[in-house]
Amino acid sequence: xxxxxxxxGRLGANCYMLSSDKTTVCIDPSExxxxxxxxxxxxxxxxxxxxxxxxxxxxxxxxxxxxxxFGGKIAVSRADACGIENDTDSLGTYFGMRHKTASxxxxxxxxxxxxxxxxxxxxxxxxxxxxxICLITENVIFSGDTLFxxxxxxxxxxxxxxxxxxxxxxxLFSLPGDYTVYPGHGESTTLYFEKQNNPYYFREx
Numbered sequence: 478x479x480x481x482x483x484x485x486g487r488l489g490a491n492c493y494m495l496s497s498d499k500t501t502v503c504i505d506p507s508e509x510x511x512x513x514x515x516x517x518x519x520x521x522x523x524x525x526x527x528x529x530x531x532x533x534x535x536x537x538x539x540x541x542x543x544x545x546x547f548g549g550k551i552a553v554s555r556a557d558a559c560g561i562e563n564d565t566d567s568l569g570t571y572f573g574m575r576h577k578t579a580s581x582x583x584x585x586x587x588x589x590x591x592x593x594x595x596x597x598x599x600x601x602x603x604x605x606x607x608x609x610i611c612l613i614t615e616n617v618i619f620s621g622d623t624l625f626x627x628x629x630x631x632x633x634x635x636x637x638x639x640x641x642x643x644x645x646x647x648x649l650f651s652l653p654g655d656y657t658v659y660p661g662h663g664e665s666t667t668l669y670f671e672k673q674n675n676p677y678y679f680r681e682x
Contacts, residue, residue, distance in 0.1 A: 478595060478615070482659065483512050490535040491661055493619060496520050500593025501549075504528045504612070504619055505661060506539035509546075513539070517547050524593040525549030528585075530621025530661060531609040532560025533634075534569035534576055541577035552583035552592065554601070556608030556636075568634065585610055602649065604642025605630035611649065618656045618668065624649060626658075626666035629677045646678055 481494040486507035494516045495502040501520040506513060506527065517525070527549050529537045537560050540551055553561055558581045560567035569576050583590075587601045598613040605622040609630075612619040622630030623645055632639045655669040672678060 480617070480659070481516065482665075483510060485510060485513075486535050486538070488535040489662055491659065491663075493659055495595065495614075496523065497594050500524050500526070500595050502526045502528060502592055502595060503543065503549075505530055505536040505621065506543060507535050507537075509539045509542050513543075517543065521547070526583075526592040527551050528592075528612065529553040529557065529561060530612070530619060530623075531606045532557035532567055533606070533622070534560070534564060534567040534572065534574050536621070536661060537561050537567055538569065538574065538576040541579035544579050545577070550582040550592075551579055552585050553581050554586065554608035554610050555584040556603075557606055558584065558608075560606075566635075600645075600648060602645035603638065604632055604645045605637055606634070607636040607638070607641070609645070613652075613656070616654075616656050618649070618658045620649070620658050620660045622661040624658060624671060624675075625660045625662060626664050626671070627675055628663075629675070630661070650678060 478497045483492045485492050490507045492506045493504040501523045564576050585599045600611040602611050602623040658666045
């Protein structure tokens with residue numbers, strides 16, 4: 478499996494493009510950029526899944542357009558599907574950023590899921606939003622806006638909760654072994670590094 482990253486939009490959200498022999502997965506697309514368009518066209522013969530780690534517009538704004546142009550299946554948690562279905566719950570209208578809307582095809586919840594020929598473990602990690610998720614495949618975590626390098630996602634937006642965030646961080650940091658962490662914003666990191674250095678990791682909850 479190959480992983481490519483592109484920083485997109487005015488908020489600098491990370492879009493992740495995964496490809497295997499038979500499957501393409503696009504995680505958190507904010508805009509249908511030239512790079513993303515080229516990636517999708519170059520993998521047009523593969524089964525496509527468009528995944529959102531949470532509802533906010535800087536992670537979902539291009540989902541409907543991608544579905545419209547390339548087909549594929551949209552996957553998101555049930556609690557955060559509203560951000561794909563309308564641009565009020567995505568906070569798009571709040572920030573003056575309208576986007577097309579669509580209906581999800583797959584609702585992601587805690588546990589294992591196979592998208593095409595790529596297997597993921599879904600972790601429900603509320604805090605940034607009530608429906609935030611992290612996706613684990615092989616030795617990689619796509620953490621959305623739950624965990625950043627030396628930081629965490631905001632909890633003061635609608636449906637956010639610091640208490641939930643603390644429980645979600647405990648769940649992440651309780652995972653055995655180490656992982657490369659690909660966050661929703663900023664540079665990649667490792668789970669081990671964040672355990673040792675992230676100032677928001679409260680070891681006693």
